[in-house]
Amino acid sequence: MAERLKEYLAVARGERVAELVLKEVRVVNVYTGEIFNTDLAIHHGRIIGWGTYSGQKELNLKGRYLVPGLIDAHLHLESAMVLPDEFCRQVVPRGITTIAVDPHELANVAGIKGIEFIRQYFGHLPINLLVQLPSCVPATFADQAGAVLNAEDLKLLLDLPGIHGLGEMMNFYGVIQGDPEVLAKIEMIEGRFVDGHAPLLKGNDLNAYVLAGIKADHECTDIEEAREKIRRGMYIMVREGSAAKDLLNLLPLINEDNGRRFVFCTDDRHPFDLTREGHLDFLIRKAIKSGMDPIQAIRMATLNAAECLGLSDLGAIAPGKRADLVVVDDLEDFKVYQVYKDGQLVAEEGELIQDISYQPEIDLRNTVKTKELSFESFRLSSGRQYRVIQVLPGQLLTKEVIQFVQIEGKKILEPDVAKIVVVERHHRTGQVGVGLVKGFGLKEGAIGSSVAHDSHNLIAVGRNDESIMAVLNGIIENQGGLAIAKEGQLIEILPLPIGGLISDKKLTWVEEKLDKMHHLAHLQGVSLTDPFMTLSFLALPVIPELKMTSRGLFDVRQNKLVPLVVE
Secondary structure, eight states, X not given: OHHHHHHHHHHHTTSSOEEEEEEEEEEEOTTTOOEEEEEEEEETTEEEEESSOOXXXXXXXXXXXXXEXXXXXXXXXXXXXXXXXXXXXXXXXXXXXXXXXXXXXXXXXXXXXXXXXXXXXTTSSSSEEEEEEOSOSSSSTTOOOSOOOOHHHHHTTTTSTTEEEEEEEOOHHHHHTXXXXXXXXXXXXXXXXXXXXXXXXXXXXXXXXXXXXXXEESOOOSHHHHHHHHHTTOEXXXXXXXXXXXXXXXXXXXXXXXXXXXXXXXXXXXXXXXXXXXXXXHHHHHHHHTTOOHHHHHHHXXXXXXXXXXOTTSSSOSTTSBOOEEEESOTXXXXXXXXXXXXXXXXXXXXXXXXXXXXXXXXXXXXXXXXXXXXXXXXXXXXXXXXXXXXXXXOSOEEEEEEEXXXXXXXXXXXXXXXXXXXXXXXXXXXXXXXXXXXXXXXXXXXXXXXXXXXXXXXXEESBHHHHHHHHHHHHHTTSEEEEEETTEEXXXXXXXXXXXXXXXXXXXXXXXXXXXXXXXXXXXXXXXXXXXXXXXXXXXXXXXEEEETTEEEETTTTEEOOSBOO
16 A cells, blocks of 8 residues: 555656546536646546646547546436446446445345345446445335345445445334334444435424434425425435436525535436436536536535545545546536546447446346235225325325225226225235325326335236236236236236346337337326336335335325225
8 A cells, every 4th residue: 555655646746657647628626616727647546636747648638628427326226127237338428437326126125135136246337336235124114025124134244345334214213213123223334324215304303313323315305305404414415316306496495505415316217217318417417407507516416425425535536536537528518528437438428338247146036926816806995085195296205185986896987096006026925905096197007017116016007907907917927027008908018027126138128118118108198207117106105195005005194004995
């Protein structure tokens, strides 16, 4: 270490030639907000500094901008529906060099094996893979997941390469009440980063949550909620995913005084959005077009994120930092020209320039295990007052609506009301939860998925039982996937054989198939832009108000199962 430092110092003094010098660059300094023309020296993967330097290799960037590598502070890789190496092929050329990954989707299906499936990619990708240990498997007592992970289970992984911190603590009720198992997980992480998940939490409950050591939250949907959390020292992760889009809601709050407490994250982003819009590069462009200063937008995706996650050697262009760098033609359009990872060119003009194919040792196929389904388990009585889940476009939050619903046999008669079914798929228990939902716009048929956060049981929404049965059986036969049916017949399916969550195909193939399924869903009346993403969150009993589980209807506000029928 001492010899390497001496070598760095010799290069910095100009007494030794650097490995690489980027000539004629406009460095974006996220510390000061300045942009200045200079040359940048890089040696053994570290930034030496700017000024007059000679390099073994010199590259003239002709006045292009140089920004730090982008950091996604919170995401679930599984939502892209492709393997991590295929994900990197899409996002690294867009400037992403660090991802903080919470693999709780695969963990809910396969436990420790699910976490290890993702962690084994560490060191095999041209990206900093930070694995956050899933804190809530299952998310709540109401869930029926494929595994249960306690503090002792997670501790076995703590010192493995790639493990960074504790993933989003969704059981905010358990934190506030001092649940021993919840606190054991926070203590187990030994002072490392603890991610948060606390929608609508405020007042004394929020005090307790922050006091427990939770550092950040990505669930804020309005200014007042975000302001309360910033006042208590939390970082706010401004989320712009496929289903939850909070950027425009929170943008007016961000100013010069509080701007260092905001970071960007994607959380859950579908293939359709990755290929057509982008990743963090899209968030930066959207923020700038909505009025944010370009350097502030870049800072949120770099320095702020690095400080939030405790990454002292990332997030800025400065002596001693790792040379994770992005070259862009223009700050406002943020079109990426080149990407450097630890001083090595890894992407140029939208293409990855190295082979990153990797096959983990763990096999996560054949995970869908159910009892034979029957129409009797879907039955609801007609002419009753029901608690109905109201979908809110662009949000993961739902509302409770009390509504009189007419049902004729196996068919819902009320306009814009559909049946929602969740089938346990890990232990062959045969449990089926049935409820009602509105806001999809579905007029006929059904859509279904084996992606149902966070336990990932099977979920379907439909206007008639025959179509619901068709999509569920199609998913079971394919060992996972997204499906759509019409008039009781399966008409399309996107297989997801890896954990029932991930395809083994290229992202372009998945995106084209998903695009076709969206088109078919819209032909059947669906009004939501990404109905399968919205569907996948209707089973997550940690985001208010009502959610559907395999055990029944769950009221997140009361933290308990509630009757479907209102007497």
